[in-house]
Amino acid sequence: MRNIVSSVIAIVVITAFFGFGYPLVMTGFAQVAFKGQANGSLIEKNGTVVGSKLAAQAFTGKQYFHPRPSATSPAYNAGATTFANLGPTNPELAKNVKDAADAILKLEGPYNPGLTIHDIPVDAVTTSASGIDPDISPANAALQSRRVAAVRGLSLATVQKLIKENTIGRSWGFFGEPGVNVLELNLALDKLGGQH
Amino acid sequence: MSAQGITQIVFYCVALIALGYPLGVFMARVYMADRVGGRRLRFLSSIENGFYRAVRTDATKEQDWKSYGTTVLVFSVLFFLLLYLIQRVQNHLFLNPDHMAGVPSHLSLNTAASFITNTNWQYYGGEYTMSYLTQMAGLAVQNFVSAAVGIAVLVAVIRGIARRSSGTLGNFWVDLYRTLVYILLPLAVIVAAILIWQGVPQTLHGHATAHTLQGATQTIARGPVASQIAIKQLGTNGGGFYNSNSGVPFENPTGLSNFVEMLSILLIPAGLVFMFGRMVLARRHAWAVFASMFVVFLLGVAVNLPSEQHGSQVLRASGVNITQGHGQSGGNMSDKEVRFGLANTAVWTTATSDASNGSVNGGFDAQTPFGGAVPLVNLFLGEVIFGGVGSGLYGMFFYIILAVFVAGLMVGRTPEWLGKKIEAREIKYAALGALFVPTMVLVLAALSIATKSGLASIFNSGVHGFTETLYAYDSQGNNNGSAFAGFGLTNFSADFGTIAMLLGRFVPMFAALALGGALAKKKIVPASAGTFRTDGATFVVLLVGVIALTAGLMIFPALTLGPIVEGLMH
Numbered sequence: 001m002r003n004i005v006s007s008v009i010a011i012v013v014i015t016a017f018f019g020f021g022y023p024l025v026m027t028g029f030a031q032v033a034f035k036g037q038a039n040g041s042l043i044e045k046n047g048t049v050v051g052s053k054l055a056a057q058a059f060t061g062k063q064y065f066h067p068r069p070s071a072t073s074p075a076y077n078a079g080a081t082t083f084a085n086l087g088p089t090n091p092e093l094a095k096n097v098k099d100a101a102d103a104i105l106k107l108e109g110p111y112n113p114g115l116t117i118h119d120i121p122v123d124a125v126t127t128s129a130s131g132i133d134p135d136i137s138p139a140n141a142a143l144q145s146r147r148v149a150a151v152r153g154l155s156l157a158t159v160q161k162l163i164k165e166n167t168i169g170r171s172w173g174f175f176g177e178p179g180v181n182v183l184e185l186n187l188a189l190d191k192l193g194g195q196h
Numbered sequence: 197m198s199a200q201g202i203t204q205i206v207f208y209c210v211a212l213i214a215l216g217y218p219l220g221v222f223m224a225r226v227y228m229a230d231r232v233g234g235r236r237l238r239f240l241s242s243i244e245n246g247f248y249r250a251v252r253t254d255a256t257k258e259q260d261w262k263s264y265g266t267t268v269l270v271f272s273v274l275f276f277l278l279l280y281l282i283q284r285v286q287n288h289l290f291l292n293p294d295h296m297a298g299v300p301s302h303l304s305l306n307t308a309a310s311f312i313t314n315t316n317w318q319y320y321g322g323e324y325t326m327s328y329l330t331q332m333a334g335l336a337v338q339n340f341v342s343a344a345v346g347i348a349v350l351v352a353v354i355r356g357i358a359r360r361s362s363g364t365l366g367n368f369w370v371d372l373y374r375t376l377v378y379i380l381l382p383l384a385v386i387v388a389a390i391l392i393w394q395g396v397p398q399t400l401h402g403h404a405t406a407h408t409l410q411g412a413t414q415t416i417a418r419g420p421v422a423s424q425i426a427i428k429q430l431g432t433n434g435g436g437f438y439n440s441n442s443g444v445p446f447e448n449p450t451g452l453s454n455f456v457e458m459l460s461i462l463l464i465p466a467g468l469v470f471m472f473g474r475m476v477l478a479r480r481h482a483w484a485v486f487a488s489m490f491v492v493f494l495l496g497v498a499v500n501l502p503s504e505q506h507g508s509q510v511l512r513a514s515g516v517n518i519t520q521g522h523g524q525s526g527g528n529m530s531d532k533e534v535r536f537g538l539a540n541t542a543v544w545t546t547a548t549s550d551a552s553n554g555s556v557n558g559g560f561d562a563q564t565p566f567g568g569a570v571p572l573v574n575l576f577l578g579e580v581i582f583g584g585v586g587s588g589l590y591g592m593f594f595y596i597i598l599a600v601f602v603a604g605l606m607v608g609r610t611p612e613w614l615g616k617k618i619e620a621r622e623i624k625y626a627a628l629g630a631l632f633v634p635t636m637v638l639v640l641a642a643l644s645i646a647t648k649s650g651l652a653s654i655f656n657s658g659v660h661g662f663t664e665t666l667y668a669y670d671s672q673g674n675n676n677g678s679a680f681a682g683f684g685l686t687n688f689s690a691d692f693g694t695i696a697m698l699l700g701r702f703v704p705m706f707a708a709l710a711l712g713g714a715l716a717k718k719k720i721v722p723a724s725a726g727t728f729r730t731d732g733a734t735f736v737v738l739l740v741g742v743i744a745l746t747a748g749l750m751i752f753p754a755l756t757l758g759p760i761v762e763g764l765m766h
Binding site: 002006007010014015018019031033040054055064077079082094097098118119120122131139142170171172179 | 392397444514
């Protein structure tokens with residue numbers, strides 16, 4: 001009985017402090033010190049939210065860089081993230097990879113003479129953990145660069161320069177792996193104009 | 197396996213020891229102090245005493261192991277009921293900007309059990325199931341509390357080892373308060389602040405809507421994420437705010453956030469080993485225990501990383517470029533994120549399964565057969581390689597006792613550990629603590645495989661489906677919480693999981709408390725020339741060997757049916 005009374009009081013006190021006090025203080029801190037990050041790193045263009053720096057969105061147009069495949073429903077759903085969960089020997093995985101590779105060969109082939117499946121970086125045909133991986137590998141960006149340059153009538157050097165500018169290197173040059181943020185890269189391209 | 201990747205792994209190990217050691221020293225002082233803060237920070241003990249008055253406990257009065265255990269149980273059961281209730285009625289409560297419905301009963305039960313037992317198994321996707329109230333005031337509170345309960349019990353058991361001819365192990369409310377306020381809270385504030393800076397949301401605004409460049413509408417889930425992720429990593433909880441856990445950029449946006457979260461997984465468990473060494477005045481022994489854990493940890497990375505780099509069968513056969521270098525990390529990138537690459541996913545996978553954390557930064561279901569076998573085996577070892585906060589080290593005590601027992605048999609002496617004679621009673625508690633969960637896991641997995649209702653949860657067919665099932669009960673029974681996430685929710689799997697998590701938490705916990713109680717009563721036997729030394733390389737080999745021979749051999753037959761068969765397939 002004594003334990004029950006003590007526990008009930010402790011639960012109330014702990015919930016008040018750790019369930020409200022702590023997160024609300026952190027929220028206050030975040031909203032003051034890091035407002036952009038705290039609200040989802042949203043990107044606005046002409047006053048409209050066009051996406052988040054931290055979430056891939058669907059790009060199918062030839063003038064754009066394309067993100068990695070996504071297993072969410074619909075694809076790139078930043079409100080319901082998920083893995084694909086297909087095992088290493090699952091025939092469905094084999095089919096998905098093959099379909100993705102075929103689509104890339106068809107899309108990039110005309111701009112990259114002699115392109116074969118062996119030139120496709122693995123991240124371009126595999127789903128990410130979140131389904132909204134905002135990045136593609138630099139290798140994947142390089143593969144897409146000729147198409148984007150040709151379609152937009154830009155020089156390859158210009159596109160490569162933009163890729164470089166939108167490559168997120170390792171944190172402090174050390175932690176993690178480099179990736180190219182697809183949304184920011186595409187926004188930078190649109191800003192340049194020259195879309196045909 | 198790039199040189200860059202290896203350097204990151206080495207740096208991680210160095211940082212773990214460099215930060216874990218002082219943390220352990222600090223924790224030992226917190227638990228051994230009569231009053232924390234001394235004269236200069238008198239307000240600390242004033243607040244602390246206020247808490248003791250509020251919960252009506254006399255902080256100077258200690259409890260024996262049964263009383264300590266009963267308090268833990270009552271406290272946990274009541275919190276369990278509250279957590280269940282919050283989920284069921286969240287649709288009628290406040291802080292629900294996106295109008296989440298009430299959570300169904302079997303799922304609520306499973307989730308409540310999951311969070312009070314420090315498991316954080318998730319049969320739901322947080323961002324589309326739970327209201328902010330449930331996440332913040334329900335689940336995240338348990339991230340603090342279940343971690344604190346584990347550490348409190350460990351501290352009590354350590355007192356039992358350190359004391360002589362004593363009937364008591366400490367006062368639960370004191371240990372709980374000090375863990376929450378002096379250890380977990382400061383660390384959580386620091387980590388949460390770093391995560392916010394790196395881009396993890398911390399807001400009460402509901403989901404954002406974006407109008408994409410191609411004219412579609414995109415929902416972007418956010419919320420009070422950073423405060424929850426910080427403690428989820430530190431308290432070996434692992435329950436994500438989002439479905440894909442720390443693979444989601446909003447939970448883990450950068451290489452730096454990944455490093456901090458990954459370090460947080462093992463930080464407190466590593467610190468506790470050093471704390472133990474100080475509290476029982478056997479620092480060399482603690483180093484030997486740490487070394488044993490560290491060796492098994494490195495072994496895990498050494499198997500997982502090359503397997504993943506080699507790639508899955510499907511990817512190798514497909515012909516796409518999986519070679520590391522030239523602007524990609526290559527390998528098995530299925531269900532992995534570009535910004536982490538292979539090395540950071542391998543370390544995370546190994547750390548999270550060693551430490552009963554269960555958070556993931558990449559999907560386990562898609563790992564290669566041998567890569568995925570690493571977490572599977574790590575869990576099965578009973579989460580004693582660093583292990584859950586508190587529970588990992590008291591779980592390791594079972595194996596240490598079995599190890600000195602085996603050593604005693606070999607030299608024909610009564611085994612001793614830290615000056616205490618190990619006798620029949622202690623061996624029984626240790627055997628119960630070490631063997632109960634693995635046995636239960638195998639039985640539950642077998643029942644699940646043998647029944648239609650159990651089979652309904654399987655996502656990948658064939659051998660891999662067996663591994664999914666085994667992993668589910670392995671993870672829940674050992675209170676880890678990571679998953680081969682294709683394994684699906686049914687009423688059967690929810691309820692079986694609930695049973696696994698509750699028994700998996702409280703049976704070893706009571707075995708540990710009983711062990712602590714029994715050891716506290718004993719006198720100290722002076723060490724002699726014949727005493728088996730528990731602080732050298734021989735002991736490390738023996739301890740790792742005993743773990744491999746008990747839990748390791750128990751999982752082996754099941755391993756051959758799952759990952760090994762799949763690994764041999766083309």
